[in-house]
Each structure stands twice: as structure tokens, then as C-alpha cells.
Amino acid sequence: MISLTIPRVALRAAAPSRQFAAAANGSVRGVKTLTEAVGEVIPKKREELAQLKSSSADKSLGEVKVSNLLGGMRGLKIMLWEGSVLDANTGITFHGKTIPDCEKELPNAKDLGLGGKEMLPESMLWLLLTGNVPSNEEVKQLSAELAAKGKLPSFVEKIIDSFPKTLHPMTQFAAAVGALNHDSAFAAAYTKGIKKTEYWQPTLEDSIDLVAKLPAIAARIYYNVFGKGDGQQKIDTSKDLIGNYAEMIGYGGNEGLTDYLRLYIAIHGDHEGGNVSAHTAHLVGSALSDPYLSYSAALLGLAGPLHGLANQEVLGWALGMQDKVGPNASHEQIKEYLWDTLKSGRVVPGYGHAVLRRPDPRFTALSRFCDDRPELQQSSIVQLVKKVSEVAPGVLKEHGKTANPFPNVDAASGCVLHEYGLSEFRYYTVIFGISRAIGALPQLVMDRALGLPIERPKSMSIAALNKHLGNN
Numbered sequence: 020m021i022s023l024t025i026p027r028v029a030l031r032a033a034a035p036s037r038q039f040a041a042a043a044n045g046s047v048r049g050v051k052t053l054t055e056a057v058g059e060v061i062p063k064k065r066e067e068l069a070q071l072k073s074s075s076a077d078k079s080l081g082e083v084k085v086s087n088l089l090g091g092m093r094g095l096k097i098m099l100w101e102g103s104v105l106d107a108n109t110g111i112t113f114h115g116k117t118i119p120d121c122e123k124e125l126p127n128a129k130d131l132g133l134g135g136k137e138m139l140p141e142s143m144l145w146l147l148l149t150g151n152v153p154s155n156e157e158v159k160q161l162s163a164e165l166a167a168k169g170k171l172p173s174f175v176e177k178i179i180d181s182f183p184k185t186l187h188p189m190t191q192f193a194a195a196v197g198a199l200n201h202d203s204a205f206a207a208a209y210t211k212g213i214k215k216t217e218y219w220q221p222t223l224e225d226s227i228d229l230v231a232k233l234p235a236i237a238a239r240i241y242y243n244v245f246g247k248g249d250g251q252q253k254i255d256t257s258k259d260l261i262g263n264y265a266e267m268i269g270y271g272g273n274e275g276l277t278d279y280l281r282l283y284i285a286i287h288g289d290h291e292g293g294n295v296s297a298h299t300a301h302l303v304g305s306a307l308s309d310p311y312l313s314y315s316a317a318l319l320g321l322a323g324p325l326h327g328l329a330n331q332e333v334l335g336w337a338l339g340m341q342d343k344v345g346p347n348a349s350h351e352q353i354k355e356y357l358w359d360t361l362k363s364g365r366v367v368p369g370y371g372h373a374v375l376r377r378p379d380p381r382f383t384a385l386s387r388f389c390d391d392r393p394e395l396q397q398s399s400i401v402q403l404v405k406k407v408s409e410v411a412p413g414v415l416k417e418h419g420k421t422a423n424p425f426p427n428v429d430a431a432s433g434c435v436l437h438e439y440g441l442s443e444f445r446y447y448t449v450i451f452g453i454s455r456a457i458g459a460l461p462q463l464v465m466d467r468a469l470g471l472p473i474e475r476p477k478s479m480s481i482a483a484l485n486k487h488l489g490n491n
């Protein structure tokens with residue numbers, strides 16, 4: 020029989036304290052807040068973990084080979100991650116739900132009468148944090164809570180304003196997010212000596228606050244670097260997170276772009292735990308750094324060209340092709356351009372993946388969006404994305420290096436933004452950065468709720484490896 024080792028007091032402590040629950044803004048009578056919903060699921064998660072520890076702690080999850088150590092830890096199962104699982108062939112599922120399931124089940128812009136019809140990132144955040152689909156009322160209330168918490172302290176605005184326009188927007192983003200730690204509820208509670216079983220509460224409070232403020236930070240950066248939007252924090256509590264964001268960057272009247280941003284931000288949120296940004300948030304958070312510090316570090320990882328920066332790279336690459344061969348590239352011309360890229364020793368951006376071995380379902384979702392919108396069907400850049408996706412897999416297979424020759428999400432994401440007029444591609448990864456918080460922060464809350472320890476894997480030198488293996 021399995022014995023539960025979690026003390027009762029720890030299970031009880033999962034219910035949010037009265038003071039904390041009351042802190043959730045704008046709660047409507049009878050409609051659950053996200054904080055209450057998270058408090059309800061934590062006791063079960065703690066029980067599941069306790070059972071796993073007591074029944075299976077010594078079981079093996081596979082062997083560690085030298086190739087794993089030398090190959091970026093590919094394939095090693097070394098991290099707990101609750102929100103999503105990535106299957107090499109079928110792609111991402113969020114608490115077991117595929118992207119099409121989420122498109123069907125999660126409250127969307129139409130359900131909330133917002134204009135547009137795509138799922139809301141707020142709905143995805145709720146699903147990732149609780150494992151449950153929220154009601155329309157719950158999402159509406161969450162949107163209002165995020166709007167109420169969305170304004171930046173003036174010192175953060177000033178920090179952003181002081182950056183040179185030439186500083187990459189992602190560096191500005193990470194710095195501004197890190198600075199928000201000035202007001203971290205977790206850091207303050209830790210200093211006062213909060214109990215370990217209660218860590219998750221101020222972690223969640225900070226996480227909701229951070230998700231709420233990311234659009235205003237991103238909009239301020241857009242204004243400062245590109246002079247678009249008016250730099251004002253126009254946050255309306257009757258709008259959703261992305262409705263407010265679109266308004267702040269000067270695209271409030273553009274329903275197509277606003278709806279695209281909802282879909283983009285919902286589906287880029289989580290891609291299990293091993294990717295650089297998610298893993299970084301988890302690793303830094305394991306030192307009990309607060310959510311602002313942890314997510315700031317994650318953004319710096321997202322800024323790398325092999326990860327989040329790829330969406331900016333794809334657009335530059337596709338526009339380069341258009342410049343070279345004109346707007347209506349033939350399959351033959353695309354093939355030639357692909358080979359030129361590969362022969363010059365560069366990667367084809369938007370193709371390949373460390374885990375996926377089939378086309379990325381996120382690419383499929385963005386392609387579906389393009390097919391649904393008449394204004395995108397005629398776009399030469401959107402048509403080019405489609406044609407490249409027909410030609411590139413064959414070329415990459417023939418090239419013979421890439422384990423996955425199919426498009427990933429970035430193959431389409433930036434080109435659609437460009438078509439809608441958001442053409443500053445140095446900014447694109449910032450939008451990805453608004454999104455990734457929706458996946459990385461829920462796990463940080465769960466890390467604290469489950470009391471996971473500081474991460475500390477073992478490293479080895481070449482000499483130590485040779486000695487261990489008996490090589491001379």
C-alpha cells in the first residue's frame with residue numbers, strides 16, 4: 020500500500036490565505052478567481068507527487084549516454100513540467116489538449132463579445148495553471164484583473180526611455196522585467212520568513228502581475244525604438260489583455276492583427292520544459308529568485324537566434340528572397356535560394372526542431388488563420404511562406420543533415436505580422452516574450468507549490484569522462 024508522506028498541514032496550506040485571495044482585484048461574486056482556482060488544484064498535485072516519490076523514486080527513466088552529455092542533453096528526461104507535453108510526431112498538448120482542442124474548447128474573442136474569434140491567452144493561462152477549461156465569466160474576470168494590474172511603475176518607464184534605440188528590444192525587455200523585482204511580493208514575503216508551503220501564493224501574485232504588465236513594457240519599447248503607438252498606457256478594464264496591447268502599440272483598430280496576436284500569444288505560451296526560455300525560468304527560479312528575475316533570464320535565452328529570434332530571422336530571409344527573385348517566386352527559384360542558404364553554411368530559419376519530427380502544429384494553426392482571413396489570402400509574403408513549406412522539406416532531406424526538415428512555428432509567425440503592417444522585425448521576439456510567460460510562470464508556481472529543490476545537475480570534464488570510461 021502506498022503511504023502519503025505529505026503532512027496534513029502542508030496540504031491545508033494550499034488554500035490561499037484570506038488576505039491573499041482578497042488581493043485579487045475585481046472579483047465578481049460567484050465567479051472564481053484564478054488564484055482560487057489554483058488553490059483548489061494544488062492539494063491534488065501535492066498528493067500525486069508524494070505518491071510518485073513513495074512508489075517510484077528508484078525506478079529508471081533510461082540511461083545517460085556520453086552522447087547525451089555532449090549533445091545538449093537531448094532526450095534526457097530530467098525535469099518536471101506540468102503544463103504541456105511535446106510529442107515528436109503529434110506536437111504539443113496542453114494538459115492533454117491539442118491546439119485544435121483548445122481552439123474548440125477555450126473561451127475566445129467571440130465568446131466574450133470582443134470582435135474576432137481566436138482563443139484568448141487568458142484562457143490558455145488558466146488552462147496551464149489549473150489543468151481546467153475556464154468559463155467565459157472566469158476569463159472575463161481575469162482579463163479585468165490583468166487590466167487593473169497592467170500599469171507600469173514610472174521608474175520602469177524611465178529605465179526603458181533611457182535605453183538607446185539601437186539596443187536590441189529583447190535586451191530592453193529583459194532589463195525592464197528584471198527591474199520589476201523591486202516590488203516583488205515573493206521577495207518581500209521571503210525576507211519576512213514566509214513558510215515554504217506558502218511560497219506559491221506570492222509567486223502566483225507576482226506571476227499574474229508580470230503577465231499583466233508585459234504588454235505595457237512591450238508597448239513602451241515599441242514606442243521608444245520605432246516611434247509607433249503613442250507611448251501612453253491606455254489600459255481599459257473592459258478589454259482583454261491583447262485588445263489593450265494592440266491599442267497601446269497603435270493597432271487598436273486592426274481587428275485582424277489583434278486576433279492574430281491572440282492566437283500567436285496563446286499558442287507560443289508553452290512548449291514543455293526543455294526549451295531554452297522555459298528551462299531558464301525554471302532553473303533560475305529553482306534558486307528561489309522571484310518570477311521577475313526568473314523570467315528576465317528566460318527572455319535573454321529567448322533572444323538567441325536558434326530559439327525565439329528565429330521569427331525575426333525568417334522574415335529577413337523571406338524578404339531577401341523576394342528582393343532577389345521578385346514577389347512571385349517559382350518553386351524552382353525557391354529551391355535555388357534554399358540551396359544558396361545551405362551552401363553558404365547558414366541554417367534555413369523556421370525549419371527544424373530539437374524535438375519535433377513532423378510539421379509543427381503551431382505552424383498549422385497559423386496557416387489555418389491565414390486561410391481564414393481574406394486579407395491574408397492575397398498576400399505575396401504569406402503565399403511565399405506556403406510555397407517555401409512545400410519546397411523546403413525536400414531540399415533539407417536531400418541536404419541530409421537536419422533531423423526534422425519540416426516548418427516550425429517561426430516559419431510563418433513573423434511574415435503575418437509584417438503583412439498586417441507590423442513590419443519592424445527586430446521587435447518580433449518581444450511578442451514571443453509576452454507569450455512565453457504564460458507557460459513559464461505557471462510552472463514556477465507549481466515548482467513552489469510542490470517544493471521542488473534547487474536544480475544542480477552534475478557536470479564532467481573531458482579528462483573526467485575519459486577516466487570514467489577507461490580511455491587513455
Ligand code: FAM
Nearest residue numbers: 325326329366367368369370371372373420421422423427
Ligand atoms: N537548416 C540547415 N541546417 C539545419 C537546420 C536548418 N533549418 N536545422 C538543423 N540543421 C543542421 C544543424 O545545424 C546540425 O548541423 P551540424 O551537425 O553541422 O551542427 C544538423 O542539422 C543536425 O541538427 P538537428 O539535430 O536537426 O537540430 P538541433 O536539435 O541541433 O537544432 C534547431 C534544432 C531548431 C536549433 C535547428 O533545427 C535550427 O537551427 N533551425 C533553424 C532556426 C530555427 O528555426 N529555430 C527556431 C526553433 C523554434 F521552433 C523556436 O525555438 N522558436
